[in-house]
Amino acid sequence: MTLQFKTEYLAQIRQRYFNSSKKQKSIILDELCSVTGFHRKYAIKILSKGHMNTPKSSGRTKVYSDTSIFHLKRLWHLMGRMCSKKMVAAFPVWLNYYQGKGFGPYVKNELLLMSPATVDRYLRSYKAQFARRKRTGTIRGSKNFQNIIPLKIFEEKESVPGFIECDTVAHCGTSLSGKFAWSITVTDIYSGWTNNRAIFGKGADETLSGIIKIMQLTPYSIRSFNVDNGTEFLNRYFVEYFNGMKGVNLTRSRAYRKNDNCHVEQKNFTHVRETFGYERIDEENLIKYMNEIYQDYLNPLLNFFTPQLKLVEKYRVGSSYKRKYDKPKTPYHRLMESSALSQKQKYDLEREYMKYNPILLKKELGRKISHLNKYLKNKVRVSVVENNKNAHS
Structure with missing residues (x-):
């Protein structure tokens, strides 16, 4: 039997084979094997070849389009690389301002x-590449003032705004010598x-x-x-200033216990x-x-448009701790929901x-930071060149 005959014969019975019942398929296979001499499993394989035009892909069915995934990655950067729970909570606000090539109602609905x-x-595979370093410039204060300023009561859970934690961050590079910039951070425990x-x-001073x-x-x-x-x-x-403020308690955390000032x-x-x-x-x-x-970009962006998770409960199970968090909300929404703020305070806050527009805030913030980084890198480059000249002179 020639190869051409076998090919023509297979083309004739292939469609008939897949339109037949299980019992009829068995009879067709018996006939094919006796005529061509094929093994039964091989006959089943070659009969299925021309019938399945698109092979079935294994794994989970794809739900979201490539365009949605592209804009998801872009939004992750645009939204300050926040975690997934915060992103999902922030999408209803941010997507109203977001624009991009291929972004439309369909993509917006998929993201929501x-x-x-x-x-x-x-x-997961896109964002596993960012490391952090730790450095401190804190010098322990005098014990005289430690005795004056009381320790904070840690068991108390703040249920209203106004309980503040404060700290400083050094912009010193790799050396704490000389004078350089510091950032003061002041955060409210209740709202963030x-x-x-x-x-x-x-x-x-x-x-x-x-x-x-x-x-x-x-x-x-x-x-x-x-x-x-x-x-x-x-x-x-510092002590004299806060002693002159009515209704404000000045407290301190324990030395070398960062969790005391964790917020x-x-x-x-x-x-x-x-x-x-x-x-x-x-x-x-x-x-x-x-x-x-x-004042103009970072704080409005994070306070008004960036949701935060708040720990509700922490308990121990065996050797591990379990934590429960409430629904992600922005500090702005937590303050608006609080009964401790007056109507005037809420009205001013809403105004x-x-x-603000979160997309414009983020873009302008990125431009400002980029400009600062270029200036600092150029300054370092000039300093290295001058040091090399001095070394060779």
């Missing part, structure tokens, strides 16, 4: 339908509302002046102000390090530029919220 687990699955301000040097300016911007009444044991806080000027320690990374990195900033004329970034 995504769960946090789905976002994690699509972004955070304000930052840059100062040049960490003297008592500079630190207190920066904190006073931050407190003037807070949209709620301050009830308690908690600090660490650094010399910028434990000093005469502001977390914001030191998300608000300061993720923005300015670990570069050395030792020019006083850059302080005004940093404060413009904080401030309506002024």
Whole structure:
């Protein structure tokens, strides 16, 4: 039997084979094997070849389009690389302002339908490349002031805004020598509302002046102000100022216990390090530029449009701890839901919220930071060249 005959014979019976019942298929296979001499399994294989035009792919059926995945990755960068739960909570607001090539109602609906687990699955291999470093410039303050300022009561759960934690972050590069920029971080435990301000040097006067300016911007009444044991806080000027404030308790955390000030320690990374990195900033004329970034772009973006998770319950099961969090909300929405704010405070806060567009804030913030980074890198390059010239002269 020639090969051409076998090919023509297979073409004749292939369609008849797949339109037949199981019993009829068995009879057709018996006939094919006796005529061509094929093995039965081989006959089944070659009969199925021309019939299945598109082979069935293994694994999970694809639900979301490639365009949606592309915009998901773009939004992750645009939204400050927040976690999946915060992204899903922020999508209803951010997507109203977002624009991009190929982005339309269909893609928007797909993004709104995504769960946090789905976002994690699509972004897992894309975002596993960012490391963090840790460095501290805190110098322990005098024991005299430690005795004056009481320790914070840690068992108390703050149910209203106004319980503040404060800390400083050094923009020193790889050396703590000389004078350089510091960032003050002030965060509210209840809502997560955070304000930052840059100062040049960490003297008592500079630190207190920066904190006073931050407190003037807070949209709620301050009830308690908690600090660490650094010399910028434990000093005469600081204690005298807060002793003169009615209704505000000045407290401190325990020395070398970062978890005592955990809320502001977390914001030191998300608000300061993720923005300015670990570069050395030792020019006083850059302080005004940093404060413009904080006040006009970064703080409004994170306070009004970036949801935060809040720990509701923590309990131990065996050797591990289980944690439960509430629904992600922005600090702005937590303050608006609080009964501790007056109607005037909420009205002023809402007017401030309506002024901003998160997409424009993020783009302008990126442009400002890029400009600062280029300036600092160029400064380092010039410094290296000058050092090499001096070494060869």
